[in-house]
Structures are given as structure tokens and as C-alpha cells.
Amino acid sequence: MAFTITQLCTDCKDISCTQVCPVDCIYEYTGDDPSIPKNMLLIDPDECIDCNACVPECPWEAIFENEEVPDVFKDDIELNAKIMDQPRIVPERPADMTNPTPEEVQTNKEKYGYAD
Ligand code: SF4
Numbered sequence: 823m824a825f826t827i828t829q830l831c832t833d834c835k836d837i838s839c840t841q842v843c844p845v846d847c848i849y850e851y852t853g854d855d856p857s858i859p860k861n862m863l864l865i866d867p868d869e870c871i872d873c874n875a876c877v878p879e880c881p882w883e884a885i886f887e888n889e890e891v892p893d894v895f896k897d898d899i900e901l902n903a904k905i906m907d908q909p910r911i912v913p914e915r916p917a918d919m920t921n922p923t924p925e926e927v928q929t930n931k932e933k934y935g936y937a938d
Pocket residue numbers: 825842843844845846847848865869870871872873874875876877
């Protein structure tokens with residue numbers, strides 16, 4: 823099954839999710855393949871244990887169980903899988919990071935044509 827981080831994470835990367843993942847399977851890509859983004863995090867679907875801990879922790883509401891990924895973000899399921907066997911790190915949340923306002927979360931969703 824696994825969980826997927828969607829484009830809603832792009833350029834946000836506040837890195838709340840890595841702090842709660844019990845198996846450290848949420849990664850930042852560190853390689854040179856331009857088809858794998860570095861400005862968002864990605865979940866290794868082989869390592870994810872489907873615990874759901876990251877979903878409520880994400881202030882940008884960017885993470886979904888694969889079966890619940892909105893249509894507009896369906897391609898992100900494959901994108902997350904690309905992180906398998908790649909150069910990668912589990913980033914730490916910066917100490918000075920603050921969470922977005924509800925308005926910022928909504929504006930970010932609208933940017934991708936997604937409103938729940
Ligand atoms: S569902 Fe659990 S194991 Fe999977 S990425 Fe989220 S926190 Fe990690």
C-alpha cells in the first residue's frame with residue numbers, strides 16, 4: 823500500500839514528517855537525476871510500514887495513503903517510488919521552522935488545482 827508525498831510539499835520542506843516516521847523512510851534526494859526533485863521529500867514505498875504517523879504531522883496536508891491520493895497528484899505515487907535505491911538523506915527539521923497559516927495551506931492547494 824504505502825503512503826505518498828504529493829506536490830503540495832514542493833518548496834515547503836518544513837520536515838515535520840521525518841521527525842515522526844518510525845522507520846526513517848522519508849527522504850530528501852541528493853543525486854543528480856533531474857527527474858527526481860530535491861525541493862520536496864519522498865517516501866520509499868518498500869520501507870513504509872503504513873503507520874499513518876506522518877499524515878497528521880504534515881502542516882501542508884501533503885501526504886496521503888496511496889489509495890487516497892487525489893487524481894491531480896496520482897503521478898506522485900510513481901515519483902515517490904523513484905527514491906528507492908537512490909542517494910538520499912533523512913533531513914532534520916530546522917530549529918527555526920514555523921508552520922504555515924491555514925490561508926497559506928489553502929493557497930498552496932489552489933496553486934496545484936486541488937481544494938478539498
Ligand atoms: S506512513 Fe508511517 S512508515 Fe510510512 S512514511 Fe508515514 S510515518 Fe513513515
